[in-house]
Structures are given as structure tokens and as C-alpha cells.
Amino acid sequence: MLQQTLPRHASRNRRTLLWLLGLLLLLVGAVVTLVLYLNNFEAEEETRRRAADAQWLEQSVQFHFRRLEDDLLVLARQSVLGDASARSKKAKSVEVQGGLLWREPGVVLSHGWLAAGLSPDARVGPQRWQLDWAAHPANAQALATMQDTTRGLRRSAYAGLMQQADGSLTDVVWLAVPFFDRGQFVGNYLAAVSLERAVRSLVPAWFAQNHSVRLVADDIDAAPAQASAAHSYRASMNLPGPDLFLEVAPIGEQPTTVPRIFFLVALLFLLGMLISLVALRRDFVKRQQVQARLQAEVALRTAMENSVTIGLRAWDQHGKILYVNQAFCNMVGYPATALLGKSAPMPYWPADQANELQLVHRDIIVQGTQGDGVELQFQHRSGKLLDVLIHEAPLTTVNGEQLGWMSSVLDISERKRAQRMATLQQEKLEASGRLVAVGEVASTLAHELNQPLGALSSFANGLLNRLRGGNIRLDELEPVVARMARLAERAGGVIQRVNAFARRRELSRQHLDVVAVLRRVLASTADAQTRQVSLVDNNQAIWIDADELLLEHLINNLVDNALHWAHRGPGLAQVRVEMACDRSQGLATLVVADSGPGVTEENGVNIFNAFFSTKEGGMGMGLAICRSIVEAHHGRIEVGRDPELGGARFVVWLPLAEVPLIAPILPTLLVAQGVP
Numbered sequence: 001m002l003q004q005t006l007p008r009h010a011s012r013n014r015r016t017l018l019w020l021l022g023l024l025l026l027l028v029g030a031v032v033t034l035v036l037y038l039n040n041f042e043a044e045e046e047t048r049r050r051a052a053d054a055q056w057l058e059q060s061v062q063f064h065f066r067r068l069e070d071d072l073l074v075l076a077r078q079s080v081l082g083d084a085s086a087r088s089k090k091a092k093s094v095e096v097q098g099g100l101l102w103r104e105p106g107v108v109l110s111h112g113w114l115a116a117g118l119s120p121d122a123r124v125g126p127q128r129w130q131l132d133w134a135a136h137p138a139n140a141q142a143l144a145t146m147q148d149t150t151r152g153l154r155r156s157a158y159a160g161l162m163q164q165a166d167g168s169l170t171d172v173v174w175l176a177v178p179f180f181d182r183g184q185f186v187g188n189y190l191a192a193v194s195l196e197r198a199v200r201s202l203v204p205a206w207f208a209q210n211h212s213v214r215l216v217a218d219d220i221d222a223a224p225a226q227a228s229a230a231h232s233y234r235a236s237m238n239l240p241g242p243d244l245f246l247e248v249a250p251i252g253e254q255p256t257t258v259p260r261i262f263f264l265v266a267l268l269f270l271l272g273m274l275i276s277l278v279a280l281r282r283d284f285v286k287r288q289q290v291q292a293r294l295q296a297e298v299a300l301r302t303a304m305e306n307s308v309t310i311g312l313r314a315w316d317q318h319g320k321i322l323y324v325n326q327a328f329c330n331m332v333g334y335p336a337t338a339l340l341g342k343s344a345p346m347p348y349w350p351a352d353q354a355n356e357l358q359l360v361h362r363d364i365i366v367q368g369t370q371g372d373g374v375e376l377q378f379q380h381r382s383g384k385l386l387d388v389l390i391h392e393a394p395l396t397t398v399n400g401e402q403l404g405w406m407s408s409v410l411d412i413s414e415r416k417r418a419q420r421m422a423t424l425q426q427e428k429l430e431a432s433g434r435l436v437a438v439g440e441v442a443s444t445l446a447h448e449l450n451q452p453l454g455a456l457s458s459f460a461n462g463l464l465n466r467l468r469g470g471n472i473r474l475d476e477l478e479p480v481v482a483r484m485a486r487l488a489e490r491a492g493g494v495i496q497r498v499n500a501f502a503r504r505r506e507l508s509r510q511h512l513d514v515v516a517v518l519r520r521v522l523a524s525t526a527d528a529q530t531r532q533v534s535l536v537d538n539n540q541a542i543w544i545d546a547d548e549l550l551l552e553h554l555i556n557n558l559v560d561n562a563l564h565w566a567h568r569g570p571g572l573a574q575v576r577v578e579m580a581c582d583r584s585q586g587l588a589t590l591v592v593a594d595s596g597p598g599v600t601e602e603n604g605v606n607i608f609n610a611f612f613s614t615k616e617g618g619m620g621m622g623l624a625i626c627r628s629i630v631e632a633h634h635g636r637i638e639v640g641r642d643p644e645l646g647g648a649r650f651v652v653w654l655p656l657a658e659v660p661l662i663a664p665i666l667p668t669l670l671v672a673q674g675v676p
Helices: 012-081 089-095 127-135 137-153 195-202 205-210 257-307 326-332 351-367 413-469 474-504 514-524 548-566 601-606 622-632 662-672
Strands: 108-115 157-160 172-181 184-194 211-217 233-236 244-250 311-316 321-324 374-379 385-396 402-411 509-513 533-536 543-547 575-582 587-594 636-641 648-655
Touching (some): 012 108, 012 184, 012 195, 012 211, 012 233, 012 257, 127 137, 127 172, 137 157, 137 184, 184 195, 195 211, 257 326, 311 326, 326 374, 514 543, 514 548, 514 587, 533 548, 543 648, 548 587, 548 622, 622 636
Antiparallel strands (some): 108 184, 211 244, 385 402, 509 543, 587 648
16 A cells, blocks of 8 residues: 555556657757757857856955955054054064955055044155145045045045046055044054056956956046957946946857767767666666565554654664664653664663663673563653663564664653552551541540530539538439439440441441431530521431431531631621432432631642641541541532532432332442442
8 A cells, every 4th residue: 555656557668668759859859949049048158157257256356355454454453552662564564464465465555554633744654645645636635535434434445546647547546444442533544555456466367368357447447458348347346435347358259169069968868868768667667666665664664663652772782772763762862863873881871770781781682581571770861760661572684693682662650650659659548547547536536425424524513512512312313323324324335336437437327317316416516596506407307327426426527617617707607507308319418508718629629638627726637537427328528618608518418218229229329429
């Protein structure tokens, strides 16, 4: 499927032959057309070449004059900032490593520094400066304009061509390079330049063999013409100030026989290529088929390498890496160029395990890995350690000769981390389980024994006071002692029940009316009306199978918690307790809501965890014990916000006992409600 081959047809050879004949006819037509077009094309090509040469000369001249300006700027800086012993012209010419125009003899005729504010009549600056200034009024005007230009435009300027006393032009121009110190004009560095000498020095020998170059200023020749202007080309020197041009004209005519000879030779080679194409056609088809199969295999292998996340690595018998895929590079953080050709120690080995890995590396080179592979640690380029599982397979040639080993490297860091986390979580869970059990026992004992022991203490103190006062009869003494005995028996039962629940999680289940238990618990929690606890129910019995003591403890914890937070709400403290049942689901529902600040979403995640408390000085065991009691009865408990009171709303679901066949269907109903 991956081989992009064309179907074979019987007429393929004839069609190919027709294509070749058509190509030959097209070639003959092209040859005739090219022969007719050759003369005109060669003339245009010669014109273009000459124009390109002239443009190159223009750019070269401009470059060297810019370099001369930079050299004079260096001399200006030395003139202003150098010491007195370094200001002589000789010393400056030695210090400056100038360009071609500065180094060529006869180009720079005179140069020197002219400070700002000095008149040309003062005998300062180069000697030739005063001579040219006084030789002709046009010279003085051009030189003055040059100075104004450098000071006003803050750039180099030229003046010329200079005229002699009789008005004849010379090839000399003056160049002024301004120097500014802290934004203030200091002066100009002046240089007299011979343009004829400069042009001769800038034109290379190979260019002068085929072209004549002469200087033209304002359409007035500054040198006698050396060639016809019919094919000449003017290149502007672009010197700020004078309008100077270089006129380039070809010398002689280039022969046109060479391109024709090359054309005939190329034509002969093209005919030979047509013959070779016919002869090599069959071999070409075979090569295409082999290439298509090879490309298909390479594409398949590349797709397989890019799709896998397992690192692949190949090395020879001496431990030198021959190949790595992109997944391996991503695994260790090094590019393939940094790994290929590397031998032990590898850059991805941890420094503290280098010796151990060296021994493992030697064993792998000798015998590979066993069936289960080898677990090692690699170090990512960023320093992170990776747990890897390596499997080795022999890397052999088509003749069966082993060249080395092919490795598959699997990153098992997440697996190892998950195993370590699971072990740690198991240890924490066991420790938490023990702490929760101890906390539940202690908290349950504190909650459950508080009432019977308090009542027992009250009865004992009352009985003792009446005995001391002698105002009790024997028939009144017996019920008090009997009540004290029942309270003591109740306290003992609480201790036994909590101890059994903490150790074996065994419940003493009874057939209870949860509504009656709820009313009894609320009636025993002091004055329910004063504490603003309201009970909402439909006066119907709701029967469940539960441990009465643990159920009372659950209700007490929820109500006490609601009363505590109700007094911290913005309004009047209110607690509402609702009891209902859903017989279609087989569940009894207990709702305890308050008018407190409620439970935030962040605290709602951990509110039923042991030792988590938002109360000041709280143990964090009350709601954890409630969850344990509910789960022990195969129920579930949730917390949310009450829409009426605005505070917390705790909802408890417990299985009903009166639903038929509750035992077989209870797990299904609890799973439907999300109960674990």
C-alpha cells in the first residue's frame, strides 16, 4: 500500500517512445529558435554585463571614498584629543591604518586640521588650502560652501574641481570631515584628493583591459576621451558637493563564437542524453521499483518510531551509541547529536551511580539482558532522576553477524512513584486508622459517659444531702438507688459497646423507630425550645436496623455541632431537624440544618476527615465519628448549604428495615445513591 508504483500496461513502451520522439522534435525546434535569437540575445547580454560592471565600479568608488572619510575622521579625533607630540602630519600618517585611497601614493595631495572660527587667510591648515583658496574666486566660494555644509549638516562634504588662475580645471577636489565634541563643532579635517589618481588606483587591471574609464564633471570632460560614447555608461560618484561622474566605455568587441561553440557542444550532449535515456529506461524502471519499496519501508519505520513512546537505542560491541530515537532523546533531555558516538560514561548517568552503571553496562555489552529486563536510573539533563526498564536484543547483519545491541528503554518513573505513594499512603492509612480508632473510642466515651455519669453524680449528691439531713424515708431510698444502678449499668454498657465498635466494628443491631429515638435524644438535650431546636416530621414511625447507642451518639453530635455554629451566624440562632423516608429507594433521611455561617467548598472536602476541625480548640473527631457510624450502618452522609436557614445542612441516609427483601437489594440501592 505504501509503494507508489504505477500499473503496468502493454503499450507503455510505445508511449514512452512517442514521448522521446516528441522531445526530440521539441529540441530541434528550440535549437532553430535559439540560433535565430542568439545574435540579439548576445548583444543584450553584453550590454547588461557592461552595465553591471559599471555599477560595480560605482559602488567600489563610493565605498573607498567613504573609507577615506572614516580615515580622516580618525585623524580629526587625534588632532583634537591627542597630545602635542602626536599632531604632526608625519606621525598621523604613520598611526592611521587607512584604506586604499589613503595608502595609494599621489591620491591624497595634502591634508591637515582646520579649527573652527579661523579664517582661510590665517595661515592655518594644509598649505595647498591657502593656494587653492587664492587661485580663483570660484575655488573660494566652493571651499566656503563646503565648510558651511559640514558645520550645518554635520556630515562630510566635497568641493571642486579646483580651478587654476587662468580658469582651467584640475582633477583636485577638497574633502572636509567635521568633528563635533559634545555636540559642539570643533573644526574640519581637510584633504586634497587627485581624482584621476584615485580612479586609476580603484580600477582593477582586469576591468581596465576591457573598459576605458574617464572622469566627467558637469558635462565637461576632465580628461581626453578614450573610447566612443555610443556604448558608454555613466556612473555617478555620489560625492556630496560636486557633480562628478565616471564614464565607462567598452574597448573593442567581444567575440561571439564561444557561446555558439558551447551551444553546439551542449546540443551534441543532449542528443547523446536522448540515446542514453532510451538505453537506460529499463534500468531506471527497476531502480524506481526498488526505491519505492525502500521508501515504503523507511516511511513505515519512521511512522513506527514516531508513534511509540518507548526509547530506542542501538550500540556496538564496544558500547558506543549508534542510534537513538526521538522518544529516547526526550526521555534524557539530550539531542541526538549529543549522544551519537558516545561511550561510557554516558551523559545521562547519575554521578553517584557511575561505578554501578559501568558494571551493568559491561554485563549488557557481553550478554544483553534477561527476560525481565534491567531496572536502572537515568538522569535527565535538568537533573531529574528517571527509573527505566531496559530490554536488549542482538543487532545483527543480514549475514547473522552481531554488530551490537538494540535497546528498548521504558520510563517507569510514574509506576515507581505510584508504588512508593501507594506504600506511603498505606502506611499513613494504617496510622490514621489507629489514630481514628483511638480518637473515636475516646471521643465516644467522653460524649456517651458524660450524661449517665453526670446524672449519677447528681443522684448521689442529692441522696447524700437528704441522708445527712435525715429527711428521707426507706421507701424513698429504694427508687433512687435503683435509678443509680441503672445509670451505672448504662455507663458500663456504653464502655463495652464503644470498645467492641473500636476493635471489631461489631454492632448490636435492633429494630428501632428512628423518629422515637430522635425525639428522645432531643428531649434529653436540655430545653430544646430554649436552644431553638425544632423537629420536623410526619408523626409516622420509621423503622431501621441500627445500634441504639451509636444512633443516639450520631444525633447528639450533629445537633451539638449545629447549635455551636448557629450562635455564630448573622441572625437569630436556629436549628432545624427533619426526619423523612423514601420507600421507593428504601432509605430513611435525617436532615440537621442551622443558621450559622455554613461550610465553605474548601472545608467541605475535608470536614469528615479525622483531626480536621474549624472550631477553636476542637479535636476534629465529632464529624469523623459520625461518618464512621453512618458507614457502619451502610449509609452515607453529606454536607451542603441550607436554602432556608442559610447555614450548614447535614443529610444522613440510612437503610430502612421495613422494605421487603432489603438485604438482597440494599447494596444496589446504596450504589445508586453513591454510597461506598
